[in-house]
Amino acid sequence: MLTGTNLVYTKQYNLRIVHEVVRRFGPLTRADIAQRTELTVQTISNLVNELLALGLVFETDRRRQKRGAPSSAIGINPEGAFTLGLDLDRDHLTGVLVDLAGSVRQRQHVDLDFPTPMQALDLMVQTAESLMAAEGLTPEEVSGVGVGVPGPMHRAADGQGYVVNPKSFPGWHDVPLAAWLHERVGIPILLENNATAAAIGERLYGAGQxxxxxxxxxxxxxxxxxxxxxxxxxxxxxxxxxxxxxxxxxxxxxxxxxxxxxxxxxxxxxxxxxxxxxxxxxxxxxxxxxxxxxxxxxxxxxxxxxxxxxxxxxxxxxxxxxxxxxxxxxxxxxxxxxxxxxxxxxxxxxxxxxxxxxxxxxxxxxxxxxxxAAALGVATLPIYEAFAPAPQVLLKKAAART
The missing domain is CATH 3.30.420.40 (ATPase, nucleotide binding domain)
Incomplete structure (x- = not known):
């Protein structure tokens, strides 16, 4: 089916574009953002005001321009969102708490020796709670938890992620890890192959940009x-x-x-x-x-x-x-x-x-x-899902799923 779009989804896409430009190149003036995105200054002003209201960006001191009045610059607000990343593998669990600017606020690592699903679940819950406590955050203040696991994995029709018997994890067949973890911590969970998660981290914060x-x-x-x-x-x-x-x-x-x-x-x-x-x-x-x-x-x-x-x-x-x-x-x-x-x-x-x-x-x-890499990558998954300027955001069906 061919799917059209409307101004609502166009606006959501443009919001993501502005957020991405500020994240990568900021702080920038509204005029700078307009030049980089090829949107009008008025459109940029409206979008920036919405991002300011959401607390995702902040306004810096005014800059002196070559002509006219000084202009303030827009930068990413690190306190605008916090996410957790849990990278699980046969030999370790690494957990990080990351702010909206991509800075690692807290980190914990523990070496493992082939944990069972329930052992891993208990340790992931303990790690998530410890990371939040160290930063003084409640679950309500964390936007999401990204979890990286060895592949293969499976996403069911209900959107839940399952670990599907990876060679390095015998006994882990059809483990509904995302659902289990969500039930324990009460925060939205995104499950991802750890290699894909590492690639996303490189794309957002590394040389992959x-x-x-x-x-x-x-x-x-x-x-x-x-x-x-x-x-x-x-x-x-x-x-x-x-x-x-x-x-x-x-x-x-x-x-x-x-x-x-x-x-x-x-x-x-x-x-x-x-x-x-x-x-x-x-x-x-x-x-x-x-x-x-x-x-x-x-x-x-x-x-x-x-x-x-x-x-x-x-x-x-x-x-x-x-x-x-x-x-x-x-x-x-x-x-x-x-x-x-x-x-x-x-x-x-x-x-x-x-x-x-x-x-x-x-x-x-x-x-x-x-x-x-994988821990940082999965920590960025909630931010990536919410703010990356993916073309499918323009599609009505895709937007309805988010």
């Missing part, structure tokens, strides 16, 4: 990916776009897709790497341990990096040919030095494996948010 289209390789307890197209996160039909770690390593694998099928992401599971290193008598349980072993030039870790880069090169080429992005980011739980080492190895492989007809490839960049 300068690109319209990019892919994000996320290495956590396995390998995942996040897709951003035309500055919007693309999650696909079931919410699992970018789950590149589930690609088979060989075409002769089990066609039924059972556990016997060898997947490329298996190589990137950090718990398996830790176990391998411990079998050699090395203390390896956290990313910091990997950084230490790399500085020591540990042979097994270097061999793992060589093999990982070989797998990663084929995936990079697949992303190039299917999406043709401007940039590819590499990030996740690995230490930056390990990720940088993987990038160097991939760069060395690409000229030999890329087709000659492809004259240029995307830029390869180290993600800027570090090990907290």
């Amino acid at each position: 300068q690109f319209r289209t990019f892919f994000y390789f996320y290495i956590g307890s396995g390998l995942g990916g996040g897709v951003v197209i035309d500055r919007q996160a693309y999650t696909g039909f079931t919410g699992n776009a970018g789950e590149i770690g589930y690609l088979p390593t060989v075409l002769s694998g089990d066609p039924t897709g059972t556990d016997e099928t060898p997947h490329v992401g298996t190589h990137f599971r950090l718990p398996r790497l830790y176990q391998l290193l411990r079998s050699e008598g090395k203390d390896a349980r956290t990313p910091d341990d990997l950084a230490r072993l790399l500085s020591e030039g540990h042979a097994t870790l270097l061999e793992w990096m060589d093999d990982a880069a070989d797998h990663l090169t084929g995936l990079v080429l697949a992303v190039e040919y299917v999406i043709d992005p401007e940039a590819i980011f590499f990030g996740g739980r690995l230490p930056e030095r390990v990720i940088a080492g993987l990038m160097e190895r991939v760069a060395a492989h690409l000229p030999k494996r890329r087709i000659q007809e492809k004259l240029a490839g995307p830029r390869h960049l180290l993600a800027t948010a570090g090990a907290d």
Whole structure:
């Protein structure tokens, strides 16, 4: 069905545009905002006044212009909204409390060893309550909670998010984590694949701001990916776009897709790497341990990096040919030095494996948010949902769902 729009939805879209411009480039005068958005000064004045009334922006001291009276500048009000981000994986839970400007106000991290769903739920509730208490906030003062989980996941017709038996989380099949958490904390919950969440964080607050289209390789307890197209996160039909770690390593694998099928992401599971290193008598349980072993030039870790880069090169080429992005980011739980080492190895492989007809490839960049990328990304989900200038806001059906 072709869906039209009207002035109500156009106004909502323009509000988001103004908010995004102020967030990225502010503080700005109303005239500056009008110039950047190509909207009239009167329209901008009306929209800014509405954002001021909502407490989402504030007016700074007046600036002296070249001509005429001084003009005040508009900036994002950090106190305008607070959100929580909870990044859950097999080996950790990281929680952050973020303000509207994207600054992390509070952070907590705990190492885990394969928690059950109820153990994880209890810890997430405790973490959320502790973060709010540390900032002196009540649940009513928090706009939403973003939760990052390993994929795959499923969004049901009722909008609820379910964890669907990720390889790194046996026993987590069809866990209604979002509904459980909402019942316990009383705050709106948004569940997202942690790789997509990391990509959203990079898009809003990192180097991803300068690109319209990019892919994000996320290495956590396995390998995942996040897709951003035309500055919007693309999650696909079931919410699992970018789950590149589930690609088979060989075409002769089990066609039924059972556990016997060898997947490329298996190589990137950090718990398996830790176990391998411990079998050699090395203390390896956290990313910091990997950084230490790399500085020591540990042979097994270097061999793992060589093999990982070989797998990663084929995936990079697949992303190039299917999406043709401007940039590819590499990030996740690995230490930056390990990720940088993987990038160097991939760069060395690409000229030999890329087709000659492809004259240029995307830029390869180290993600800027570090090990907290997914936590920061999911914390921004409520803000992203509410304020990102997504084109679907213009559609009546889409607007009716929000």
